[in-house]
Amino acid sequence: GAVVSQHPSWVICKSGTSVKIECRSLDFQATTMFWYRQFPKQSLMLMATSNEGSKATYEQGVEKDKFLINHASLTLSTLTVTSAHPEDSSFYICSASSARAYEQYFGPGTRLTVT
Amino acid sequence: QKEVEQDPGPLSVPEGAIVSLNCTYSNSAFQYFMWYRQYSRKGPELLMYTYSSGNKEDGRFTAQVDKSSKYISLFIRDSQPSDSATYLCAMRRGDYKLSFGAGTTVTVRA
Numbered sequence: 001g002a003v004v005s006q007h008p009s010w011v012i013c014k015s016g017t018s019v020k021i022e023c024r025s026l027d028f029q030a031t032t033m034f035w036y037r038q039f040p041k042q043s044l045m046l047m048a049t050s051n052e053g054s055k056a057t058y059e060q061g062v063e064k065d066k067f068l069i070n071h072a073s074l075t076l077s078t079l080t081v082t083s084a085h086p087e088d089s090s091f092y093i094c095s096a097s098s099a100r101a102y103e104q105y106f107g108p109g110t111r112l113t114v115t
Numbered sequence: 116q117k118e119v120e121q122d123p124g125p126l127s128v129p130e131g132a133i134v135s136l137n138c139t140y141s142n143s144a145f146q147y148f149m150w151y152r153q154y155s156r157k158g159p160e161l162l163m164y165t166y167s168s169g170n171k172e173d174g175r176f177t178a179q180v181d182k183s184s185k186y187i188s189l190f191i192r193d194s195q196p197s198d199s200a201t202y203l204c205a206m207r208r209g210d211y212k213l214s215f216g217a218g219t220t221v222t223v224r225a
Contacts, residue, residue, distance in 0.1 A: 004158075006158075032211055034211070041123070041220075042217065042218075043203060043215045043216060043217045043218050044159070044203070044215050046212065046213070049211065049212070091156070093158050093159070095158075097211055102147075102207070102209075102210065102211050103161070103164065104211070104213060105161070106151075106158035106159045106160070106161075107158050108157055108158045109156065109157060109158045111156065
């Protein structure tokens with residue numbers, strides 16, 4: 001149980017374009033989803049927290065207009081990187097929690113490369 | 116000072132050895148402590164979850180929490196090459212937000 005998937009697993013895009021990453025909870029209802037980014041050999045950095053049907057809460061220093069988060073259903077959240085630039089290249093990981101427990105279950109991650 | 120300190124290693128051990136990992140933290144409000152394993156280019160996988168001070172064992176893995184010293188440890192007995200990964204400690208207060216350590220990269224040599 002508690003499986004979280006992400007799509008795509010990797011994506012390459014050109015500078016200035018937008019990329020959408022999907023995060024799905026496959027066997028439970030995720031009332032809260034989280035988006036992290038991870039640079040090589042570094043730990044996870046929380047970008048934002050989203051609750052189903054509400055606006056996401058962004059961490060300090062994260063541009064909400066650049067990283068658009070939508071949590072429209074209890075099983076799906078999306079992260080859109082708008083006008084991507086090479087410095088946005090990173091490993092993006094989502095996680096999900098149900099209303100019953102605070103534990104977070106992580107997706108496999110999406111590697112974004114902006115050329 | 117970071118909230119959670121973890122030596123990034125790398126740590127290399129021979130197969131069958133005991134792997135010892137640890138983290139220290141500064142926020143006494145942390146109540147829940149976790150260890151995650153992350154293989155290269157994959158998401159973190161929850162290994163151990165503890166709430167109170169003391170030991171918790173699960174197969175070859177033992178997690179220790181010492182709240183008085185703000186110190187947590189993970190031991191892996193009879194290590195295998197498949198245990199080669201990055202191990203992240205994480206902790207939280209009573210809400211969702213996790214604070215992660217930097218991760219320790221472990222290599223178990225066959």
